[in-house]
Amino acid sequence: PDEEVTDPNAVRADAQDAESSDARDGAGRPLRYTHPNSLLEGWVWKRSRFWKRWRRRWLVLLPEELRSFRSRQAARQRGTQATEVVMKGSVLRVYSGDGEAQQARCFCVGVRERNYYMVCDDENQKRSWMSEIEKALCQR
Secondary structure (H helix, E strand, O other): OOOEEOOOOOOOOOOOOOOOOOOEOOOOOEOOOOOOOOOEEEEEEEEOOOOOOEEEEEEEEOOOEEEEEOOHHHHHOOOOOOOEEEEOOOEEEEEEOHHHHOOOOEEEEEEOOOEEEEEOOOHHHHHHHHHHHHHHHEOO
């Protein structure tokens, strides 16, 4: 089942994560990463499209797309369907969504069809996601 909260600023997305250490492999990549070519991975709260509920998601930024999964285990299993996929070239802009979503540490990924709102555990995480998504997926 999906883990939901009404106030994503009150609960850390990675709080219940046993693998949230900063341990790294020989190439300097975090051990907790699930994809060998990912640019960034981690827990966020993502706002659902219709019910506007905040759901815990494992976000994976790949060179060609952004994917969200219900769990890190789901992301690890090849063939598991992502809950969302945003393709390279479809992203119109990435911006701070604090005001629109009325949540601190929120960023928005805007595509033609909709906006995806995500809340991070801290400002550094938010800045990293915004910067890396913009570099990898924004239309040029």
